[in-house]
Amino acid sequence: MTRLTGSCYCGAVKYALAADPIFVHACWCRDCQIQTGGPMALNAIIEASNVEILTAPPVADDMATDSGRPHLIHRCPTCKTAVWSDYGARTTILFVRALTLDDPSAIRPDVHIYIRSKPPFVAIPDDGVPVFEDYYNPKEIWPAEAAARWKAATATASAPTERT
Ligand SMILES: [Zn+2]
Ligand SMILES: [Zn+2]
Numbered sequence: 001m002t003r004l005t006g007s008c009y010c011g012a013v014k015y016a017l018a019a020d021p022i023f024v025h026a027c028w029c030r031d032c033q034i035q036t037g038g039p040m041a042l043n044a045i046i047e048a049s050n051v052e053i054l055t056a057p058p059v060a061d062d063m064a065t066d067s068g069r070p071h072l073i074h075r076c077p078t079c080k081t082a083v084w085s086d087y088g089a090r091t092t093i094l095f096v097r098a099l100t101l102d103d104p105s106a107i108r109p110d111v112h113i114y115i116r117s118k119p120p121f122v123a124i125p126d127d128g129v130p131v132f133e134d135y136y137n138p139k140e141i142w143p144a145e146a147a148a149r150w151k152a153a154t155a156t157a158s159a160p161t162e163r164t
Pocket of ligand 1: 008009010011012013076077078079080081
């Protein structure tokens with residue numbers, strides 16, 4: 001792959017992805033909408049070891065969910081742009097906000113989730129990417145290589161989730 005680079009709004013936090021994402025969520029849930037101010041978050045799931053921080057590191061804010069499990073949003077300390085999330089404070093897996101990449105078309109979703117809260121004025125293209133009303137079972141659609149990378153990075157068999 002080409003080494004993708006990204007940045008916060010002000011440029012104080014720059015990063016590069018050293019590998020392709022494991023899997024990419026287009027998440028249309030209400031949390032993502034409110035936290036980003038947009039119709040969805042494009043989350044590139046990738047090993048933290050494959051995210052190279054090229055400048056100052058982002059700072060984590062805990063946006064705890066109802067379950068009580070942490071949802072750490074890592075933000076630029078200056079402009080507060082969210083560059084990635086660490087759901088469940090796993091530390092080894094990051095959900096990179098892929099639209100902060102310098103080329104916002106570089107990464108496409110592998111799945112659309114929580115489309116029950118998709119605004120009606122945004123259409124999902126009919127391009128064969130799976131679409132789910134709410135969450136989904138990664139075991140059903142993740143390629144074996146993606147599952148293996150996830151397992152290696154988390155050292156657990158637990159499935160990825162945003163609503164943990
Ligand atoms: Zn910034
Ligand atoms: Zn979401």
